[in-house]
Amino acid sequence: MSDRFKTPLLGNVRDEDFNQVYEPAEDSFLLLDALEKEDNFLQTLKPTVCVEVGCGSGICITFLSQLLEYPALFICTDINPKAAEMTQLTALRNGKVVEIVVCNLVDTLEERLAGTVDVLLFNPPYVVTPSSEIASADITASWAGGVRGREVTDKLLPKVKSLLSSNGVFYLVAIQENDIDDIQQLMCKNGFRMTCVASRRAGREFLTVLKFVRQ
Numbered sequence: 328m329s330d331r332f333k334t335p336l337l338g339n340v341r342d343e344d345f346n347q348v349y350e351p352a353e354d355s356f357l358l359l360d361a362l363e364k365e366d367n368f369l370q371t372l373k374p375t376v377c378v379e380v381g382c383g384s385g386i387c388i389t390f391l392s393q394l395l396e397y398p399a400l401f402i403c404t405d406i407n408p409k410a411a412e413m414t415q416l417t418a419l420r421n422g423k424v425v426e427i428v429v430c431n432l433v434d435t436l437e438e439r440l441a442g443t444v445d446v447l448l449f450n451p452p453y454v455v456t457p458s459s460e461i462a463s464a465d466i467t468a469s470w471a472g473g474v475r476g477r478e479v480t481d482k483l484l485p486k487v488k489s490l491l492s493s494n495g496v497f498y499l500v501a502i503q504e505n506d507i508d509d510i511q512q513l514m515c516k517n518g519f520r521m522t523c524v525a526s527r528r529a530g531r532e533f534l535t536v537l538k539f540v541r542q
């Protein structure tokens with residue numbers, strides 16, 4: 328599975344670069360699988376603005392840009408400046424142009440993007456860790472999710488409503504420990520319906536890609 332996406336998309340990235348940037352893993356590949364499953368839905372949606380929060384190596388936003396048949400604007404953010412550099416390279420290697428912003432979640436883009444985002448992706452740091460480990464500007468920020476593994480995700484969830492366009496869709500990676508029922512209830516209060524697009528056990532984690540659209 329991993330080689331199918333990783334080798335062609337990332338090219339010859341040096342192993343040492345993955346000491347500083349999240350190396351695509353089962354969670355990343357499950358998100359790619361989910362996007363592939365959603366192909367018909369996404370082509371029908373004809374997205375014009377696609378955003379990924381926490382782009383890491385850039386594998387997901389680049390894959391999405393390859394999947395879509397219509398021209399669109401691709402924007403992503405990461406708190407780790409090294410991830411921004413690697414995403415730029417990944418996109419360019421694949422002949423794609425992606426705008427990359429180093430910021431916390433969507434902080435510097437929120438106003439500009441309000442109501443325009445047709446596809447929003449987030450494979451967040453979801454591992455349950457001490458709160459003190461979250462939001463560093465290095466590789467730790469890739470997995471450290473704090474209490475319930477939800478501290479970073481919970482900061483983005485309330486912003487989804489104002490970011491998405493009227494037909495917009497949000498894909499979120501989560502594990503069981505993140506309390507998916509609670510995420511569903513929170514998003515339902517904000518007017519969203521949740522479905523599960525893909526799931527898979529990977530070692531000790533049970534990974535799921537959740538999809539949210541307006542009710």
Ligand SMILES: C[S@@+](CC[C@H](N)C(=O)[O-])C[C@H]1O[C@@H](n2cnc3c(N)ncnc32)[C@H](O)[C@@H]1O
Binds near residue numbers: 352354381382386405
């Ligand atoms: C699990 S990795 C996913 C990387 C990539 N999307 C993938 O699927 O392979 C999470 C990414 O989110 C970034 N991140 C963590 N906290 C963030 C925040 N507050 N704002 C923006 N990016 C963040 C990390 O630096 C990391 O690149």
